[in-house]
Amino acid sequence: MTIYTSLSENVVLPHCSIFSLVFGAPDRHAEDQSIFIDAPSGYTIRRGQFRGLALSLAHGITNFPSPEPPRAGLLSSILPAAKQRGLPLSQGQVALIFSPNSTAYPLVFFALQAAGVIATLANASYTPRELAHQLRDSNAEIAFVYPALLPVLEQAWKDLGVDTDSARRRTVVIDWAPWSPAQTATEPAPTEFVSLAKLLTLGRLEREVSFDGDRASSSTALMCYSSGTTGLAKGVETTHHNVTSVVTMIRSLLPWKKEEVSLSVLPLFHIFGVVLNMCYWPTFGVPVVVQAGQFTPDMFCSNIAKYRVTTSFVVPPILLAMAKHPAPTKHDITSLRNLTSGAAPLSDSLVNAVVTRLEGLGCKNFVITQGYGLTETTLGVFYLPESHAHRKVGSTGMLLPNLEVKLIEDGPGDKEVQEGEPGELWIRGPTIQKGYLNNPTATKEVLSKCGFFKTGDVVTRDSEGFYTIVDRKKELIKYKGFQVPPADLEAVLISHPEIADAAVIGVYSAEQVTELPRAYIVPAKGLQSFQTEEEKTAFENKITAWVATEVAHHKHLRGGVVIIDIVPKSPAGKILRRELRERYKKESGRDPVTGHPAETPAQQ
Incomplete structure (x- = not known):
């Protein structure tokens, strides 16, 4: 049996809470050291100040006055009233965070960690339907919400049958913004909701809740939601030990300099943002500039120039902008020395284009590195060190210490592949999830008998121990790093009264450097109901627009909608997506996986 280990020596892993790792050694970093910087305003939160605020909010969360429950009737004088x-x-209770990036986001996150409350992080572009699923599945007691997203949360509560008074009692509006003159957000919390700013005034915990020893491995700290391969998103139970381990393990391959400044543009509700921008850099004293609002190349480059940013974690579409957009030429970005890409495959040609351009603009010794990981692996699996970045362009790097992997052949059994041959990546180690919440069947399906997590991704390993992602066995679509499960979109499509059946595949766009969801639909009235091509096109456009109102932004059908007479399926009823990919090749002349021109039979 071939089990690969890291080329780096294993490291000693901490057994403590996330909060204790980041803030538990006050003598390690100066109290007045910058920890988070609000990019729009320039407001800087110091380390000691932030820790104090987090402990104050933790106190407010756990000591907020309970409302007096209504009592009526004879039994009320005998039986204790149920807690509202x-x-x-x-x-151990659960709180949901529903917010875009801001410096208030890490404050809420670390306050929950200090209080021993589990944080479940929701995509800020969720619709009420999607948010309601996460609220229900996670059993969230309360939800922290950015003011502009309050209508979405209110509708989600309503969809769950939560009455108005209860919904307001279970909603905390994130109205804290110390950079504004009034010390509150632009949109202050309506008086009928709980105010985060008020929670900060109720006192302060002396210290965080301890999760030392075995409690760190058994206690869930956070739950991001992962789409997996089928059905609705599943809650991934990530423990304190998962996070503290990966932060410690990454350190051996991702060094930093004393003058490092990081720019955070990735969503903080994503495991990528949680581990790296909220936990990794703060643990080691690197200030994090938090970019708020929708990403634009101009804003990205402007913040690099304004704050003399040296490094940032990105996704391939951002690198595409750095290669082609005029923004890098309009700002002094010469402080930038590294961009690390993850969440989606990265091509050699794009890496070379960005490096050539930025070096030409004065970014000395600039490198692009890559990493690979999953929500279920607490992000970290592979990382390409800067020292090998130019020599191993296209590789996702080396295995992190303390991990073991196997590469398994496609087909029955668990046969391992020969070195250099592609195989499904299986991983074992301290970063593997505790499990899928409320779903032991799904948890069992992704674990081997020996405890290896089956990623569904196909990789190769070269003779030097560098890994490259070459394919994905899963049906999951990745749009700019965001997960798009075909089954979720298919469920939405077939709920439309004019659609009888539907199937969704991902088609790769070389121009946008990402996969795009593409739907094939069977109209309820049949293909023959359309008399002209114009009628078909109008119906396809209608469905595209309708889906955009039903799902989060990253799930929009950017790859198009196509009317067909029947969805190809196996005798067991499984959608034959391979046939739809072949159909796409004929329709577009392009390979749906690579975006390259499709080979003709003669070329094959």
């Missing part, structure tokens, strides 16, 4: 849901929270 909402604040205050106890250890």
Whole structure:
């Protein structure tokens, strides 16, 4: 049996809470050291100040006055009244965060960690339907919400059958913004909701809740939601030990300099943002500039120039902008020395184009590195060190210490591949999830008998121990790093009264450097109901527009909608997506996986 280990020596892993790792050694970093910087305003939060705020918010969360429950009738004088849901929270209960990036986001996250409350992080572009699923599945007691997203949360509560008074009691509006003159957000919390700013005034915990020893491995700290391969998104239970381990393990391959400044543009609700921008850099004293609002190349480059940023974690579409957009030429970005890409495959040609351009603009010794990981692996699996970045362009790097992997052949059994041959990546180690929440069947399906997590990604390993992602066995679509499960879109499509059946595949766009969801639909009235091509096109456009109102932004059908007479399926009823990919090749002349021109039979 061939089990590969890291070329780096294993490291000693901590057994403590996330909060204790980042803030537990006050003598390690100066109290007045910058920890988070609000990019729009320039407001800087110092390390000691931030820790104090987090402990104050943790106190407010766990000591908020309970409302007096209504009592009526004879039994009310004998039986204790049931506790109403909402604040205050106890250890082990769940709170949801529904917000775009801001410096308030890490404050809420670390306050929950200090209080021993589990944080479940929701995509800020979710619709009420998607948000309601996560609220219900995670059993969230309360939800922290950015003011502009309050209508979405209110509708989600309503869809779950939560009455108005209860919904307001279970909603905390993130109205804290110390950079504004009034010390509140642009949109202050309506008086009928709980105010985050008020929670900060109720006192302060002396210290965080301890998760030392075995508790760190057994206690869930956060739950991001992963789409997996089928069905609705599943809650991934990530423990304190998962996060503290990966932060410690990454350090051996991702060094930093004393003058490092990081720019955070990735969503903080994504495991990528959680581990690296909220936990990794703060643990080691690197200030994080938090870019708020929708990403634009001009804003990205402007913030690099304004804050003399040296490094940032990105996804391939951002690198595409750095290669082609005029923004890098309009700003002094010469402080930038490294961009690390993850969440989606990265081509050699794009790496070379960005490196050539930025070096030409004065970025000395500039390198692009890559990493690979999953929500279920607490992000970290492979990382390409800067020292090998130019020599191993296209590789996702080396295995992190303390991990073991196997590469398994496609087909029955668990036969391992020969060195250099592609195989499905299986991983074992301290970063593997505790499991899928409320879903032991799904958890069992992704674990081997020996405890290896089956990623569904196909990789190769070269003779030097560098890994490259070459394919994906899963049906999951990745749009700019965001997961798009075909089954989720298919469920939405077939709920439309004019659609009888539907199937969704991902088609790669070389221009946008990402996969795009493409739907094939069977109209309820049949293909023959359309008299002209114009009628078909109008119906396809209608469905595209309708889906955009039903799902999050990253799930929009950017790859198009195509009317067909029947969805190809196996005798067991499984959608034959391979046939739809072949159909796409004929329709577009392009390979749906690579975006390159499709080979003709003669070329094959």
